Amino acid sequence: MATLIDSGHRSIDIDHLAQSDKVHRSVYTSPEIFELEMERIWEKTWVFVGHESQVREPGQYYATRIGRQPVLLTRHTDGEIYVLFNRCAHKGAQLVGDCSGKVKELRCCYHGWRFNLDGSLLSIPLEGGYDGTDFGKDDPQANMQRAPRFDSYRGFVFASLAEDGPDLKTWLGGVASSIDNMVDRAPEGDLEITGGVFRYEHDCNWKFFIENLNDLMHPMVTHQSSSLTARAVAKKALGADTPAPAAIEILAPFTESYSFFDNMGLHAFDYGHGYSGGKTSIHANYSDVPEYNEAMESAYGKERVDEIFAVNRHNTVFYPSATIKGAIQTMRIVRPIAADKTIIESWTFRLKGAPDELLRRSILYCNLINSSANLVGPDDQEAYRRQQIGLESQGSDWVAMHRDAGRDEDLGDGHIYAKGSSDLAFRNQYRAWKAYMMNGGQSDD
Amino acid sequence: MIEATDIEGLLFHHRVSQFLFSEARMLDDREWDKWAALFTEEGTYWAPASYEQPDPIEHVSLIYEDQLLRKVRLARFSNPNAFSLQPFPRTCHFISNIMIDSHEGAAVTVSSCFQMTEYRRDKPNQFNGRYVHDLVDMDGSFKINQKKAILVNCDGTQPSSSIYF
Numbered sequence: 001m002a003t004l005i006d007s008g009h010r011s012i013d014i015d016h017l018a019q020s021d022k023v024h025r026s027v028y029t030s031p032e033i034f035e036l037e038m039e040r041i042w043e044k045t046w047v048f049v050g051h052e053s054q055v056r057e058p059g060q061y062y063a064t065r066i067g068r069q070p071v072l073l074t075r076h077t078d079g080e081i082y083v084l085f086n087r088c089a090h091k092g093a094q095l096v097g098d099c100s101g102k103v104k105e106l107r108c109c110y111h112g113w114r115f116n117l118d119g120s121l122l123s124i125p126l127e128g129g130y131d132g133t134d135f136g137k138d139d140p141q142a143n144m145q146r147a148p149r150f151d152s153y154r155g156f157v158f159a160s161l162a163e164d165g166p167d168l169k170t171w172l173g174g175v176a177s178s179i180d181n182m183v184d185r186a187p188e189g190d191l192e193i194t195g196g197v198f199r200y201e202h203d204c205n206w207k208f209f210i211e212n213l214n215d216l217m218h219p220m221v222t223h224q225s226s227s228l229t230a231r232a233v234a235k236k237a238l239g240a241d242t243p244a245p246a247a248i249e250i251l252a253p254f255t256e257s258y259s260f261f262d263n264m265g266l267h268a269f270d271y272g273h274g275y276s277g278g279k280t281s282i283h284a285n286y287s288d289v290p291e292y293n294e295a296m297e298s299a300y301g302k303e304r305v306d307e308i309f310a311v312n313r314h315n316t317v318f319y320p321s322a323t324i325k326g327a328i329q330t331m332r333i334v335r336p337i338a339a340d341k342t343i344i345e346s347w348t349f350r351l352k353g354a355p356d357e358l359l360r361r362s363i364l365y366c367n368l369i370n371s372s373a374n375l376v377g378p379d380d381q382e383a384y385r386r387q388q389i390g391l392e393s394q395g396s397d398w399v400a401m402h403r404d405a406g407r408d409e410d411l412g413d414g415h416i417y418a419k420g421s422s423d424l425a426f427r428n429q430y431r432a433w434k435a436y437m438m439n440g441g442q443s444d445d
Numbered sequence: 446m447i448e449a450t451d452i453e454g455l456l457f458h459h460r461v462s463q464f465l466f467s468e469a470r471m472l473d474d475r476e477w478d479k480w481a482a483l484f485t486e487e488g489t490y491w492a493p494a495s496y497e498q499p500d501p502i503e504h505v506s507l508i509y510e511d512q513l514l515r516k517v518r519l520a521r522f523s524n525p526n527a528f529s530l531q532p533f534p535r536t537c538h539f540i541s542n543i544m545i546d547s548h549e550g551a552a553v554t555v556s557s558c559f560q561m562t563e564y565r566r567d568k569p570n571q572f573n574g575r576y577v578h579d580l581v582d583m584d585g586s587f588k589i590n591q592k593k594a595i596l597v598n599c600d601g602t603q604p605s606s607s608i609y610f
Contacts, residue, residue: 195504196495199602225527226517233516247514343602348505359503366505368514372603373492373507373610375518378529381605 012036018434021405021427022398025391028205034339041320041436042067045271046149046158046171048322048333049073049083051347053155053192054100059117062100065335066161071147072096073157076118083150083159084119089142106144119144154183155191158318166271174269174415178316182326184308187292187299187353191329195363198346200372204384206320206336207429209344212380213315213323214276214425216261217403219254222383226375227254246287250365253282254376261420264314268408268416272319272432274425281314283327291355299353317425319432329362332370340388346370401426447545461555462543464587465578469538469559472609477519485581485588486512492594492610507599508609521607529607534565536608540576553580553587559594561610572610573597 012033017024027033047066054062055075062073063086070086072095086094088108095106095115105122106115114122121142130136150159151168156179158168169176183191202209212218219227230251234244244252253260264281268274277283296305317323324331329351335343348366350359369376391399404422411417418424449455471480484490492507501509510518521527542558554577561572574596580587594610596603 196498196600198494198505198507199600201602201604203604221526222528225521225524229520229524230517233520234513237513237516245513251517346505356503363503363505367507367509371494371505371507373606375521375607378605378607379527382529382531 014434014437018430018437020431021402021423022400023426023430025397025399027433028207028388028391028399029339031339034205034336036437038067038336041433042336043069044160044162044165045320045436046151046160046165046168046318047320048318049150049157049159051155051191051193051349052081052152052157053194055081057102059102059104060100061096061103061106061117063096063098066147066159067336069161070094071159074117076116078118080118081150081152081157082118083147083157084144085147087144088113089115089121089144090124095144115144119146154179156322171271172318173271173273174267174413175273175275175316175318177311178275178313178324178326181308181311181313182324182329182349184300185296185326185329185354186351187295189299190352191349192352193347194350195348195359195366198344198366198370198372200344200346200370200377200381202342202344202381202384203340204342204381204388205339206334206342207433208384208387209342209380210317210320210323210334211426211429212384213317214266214274216264216266216276216420217258218380218383219261219282220256220258222379223254223376226379227251230375231255243287246361246364247368249286250361250368251375253285256282258421264420266418266420266422266424268418268424268428270414270432272429273317274319274428275313275316276420276425277312277314277327279310279312281312281327283314283325284312286328286361289355289357289361292358295353295355317429319429325365328365329358330366330370344370401430447548457548458543458545461545461553461580461587464580465540465543465555465557465576468589468592469540473536473538475522475533477522481515481519483587483589484512484515484592485590488512488589489591490515490594490609491591492596493599495600496595498599507596507603508594518607518609527607529605532565534563534606534608536564537562546577551582552590553582554578555580559610563606563608570604570606572606574599574610 017027049064050062050073055073058075058077060075064071072084072086074082076082086096088095090111090113093108093110095108112125116122121137127137147159148161148163153168153172153176230248234248264277266276312327315323315325322333329349331347333345337343346366348362368374401423404418408424409417449458468483490508490510491501494505494507498504539560540557544556546554546556557576559576563570577593579590581590
């Protein structure tokens with residue numbers, strides 16, 4: 001197996017860079033490695049594109065990217081969704097220049113080529129000009145090209161730019177159940193993306209963000225100043241006996257004890273996926289909303305509702321592009337820009353059939369935790385940024401992932417468990433990273 | 446917009462302008478207690494995340510704070526473990542185009558344009574947009590019922606920031 005990749009003046013030895021319990025600093029800092037990640041991970045594996053509720057009606061489109069490539073999620077008049085490259089078949093101009101909208105057809109701003117929302121060509125001005133040439137309206141290359149593979153799991157649309165590979169359901173494996181749990185929390189069994197989006201620029205490598213989500217050794221340090229302060233201010237302002245408002249219920253658990261986070265536990269699966277929490281999480285002790293519980297019980301029956309609520313996960317990572325918090329109905333999406341630049345999008349979901357209070361709590365959560373201008377996110381970003389700068393130093397070539405190495409519990413069927421303070425999530429992500437970088441992710445070593 | 450047509454109107458516009466300038470100055474001078482005291486008890490600070498955002502309840506906001514959350518943010522400013530505030534950012538708020546949109550009894554709505562330069566390290570960040578202040582004219586001075594800071598790129602990609610626009 002070739003592990004040496006010739007990249008310009010240097011060889012990149014993937015096998016050396018990502019070891020079972022440590023990773024080389026250059027995976028975060030090297031522009032060459034970033035380029036390879038785009039090719040071998042982002043433009044090969046399943047990447048989250050959008051939610052079906054963003055293109056509910058025929059004619060709707062939503063513009064995004066897979067790795068570096070601009071794509072469109074569309075709903076055609078046949079009712080089906082498509083993922084198309086956002087590029088005119090003619091001279092390559094993006095067909096859609098904004099973020100979302102509803103149209104009858106896609107018309108290029110440059111020479112007026114018109115396309116259906118399934119990508120098929122409708123017309124070319126002065127079509128006869130192509131008569132007798134090697135190009136014509138019936139040429140498949142005259143259509144907008146579709147992503148090689150796209151599929152939806154319970155409303156979550158992913159696409160892959162590789163012709164071959166595991167199907168979406170197989171690839172999701174054990175973390176599909178996190179999507180199930182979020183959707184099942186809707187009395188009507190359906191979700192809707194709503195309430196706007198944050199686009200938050202991070203001055204760091206994309207992997208710092210995705211690694212941090214199930215790093216349960218950081219909240220009590222990084223978020224001390226917001227979480228402890230929130231506890232203290234609320235106690236002083238409201239007294240110890242007044243129930244804490246929702247905002248304080250959200251901020252306070254970030255400084256729970258190490259044993260609390262240990263008990264949340266970590267779960268890891270193939271392809272770098274995983275989640276923290278399960279039976280409990282930092283979202284488990286929010287106040288009940290009685291109307292919501294009633295709506296759930298009349299939809300599913302008490303026994304089933306107890307099962308649904310018994311699952312309380314923190315972050316679930318669909319490596320490398322997306323992460324959800326099912327228990328509070330938010331999602332963050334990773335958009336890598338450069339080795340040291342990443343944009344994180346935050347979205348919120350409405351549980352269909354649930355009282356508005358649930359959406360309001362999700363919005364409040366997103367404001368407090370995921371906003372670029374708020375109390376929690378900027379301290380995470382500061383830590384990533386300091387890592388980005390610190391790892392430029394020759395202090396050591398290695399980043400350690402040794403915590404609790406060798407003490408994972410194999411639950412069978414590719415499901416690995418460790419206590420919350422373990423480095424399991426990092427090791428598992430780098431196992432997948434290495435497989436993708438070495439063999440395009442086709443075998444999960 | 447209400448145009449000042451007499452000396453009384455001009456004086457009122459001047460009072461409102463001076464209030465906005467001094468509020469901004471308190472932010473630049475880190476006079477947090479004085480600044481917090483400008484708000485009514487129900488007063489809110491709102492930085493929407495979309496340009497014509499209908500509400501701060503069912504749509505995300507860069508910041509939406511009542512008195513309690515303002516206290517949390519302000520208390521964090523002096524916390525030695527607030528890492529994203531080290532070094533603490535310096536700001537310069539520039540306010541212009543001050544217009545009184547409505548004035549009924551004690552209730553005054555004022556729009557203005559602002560530019561805030563924030564400098565913490567490396568290069569300064571620029572935050573620009575429009576303020577809408579809902580003020581109450583009471584006891585010879587103003588109190589803020591709501592300060593809304595609508596960044597011109599509020600729905601665009603934002604850098605980290607931990608202070609008030």
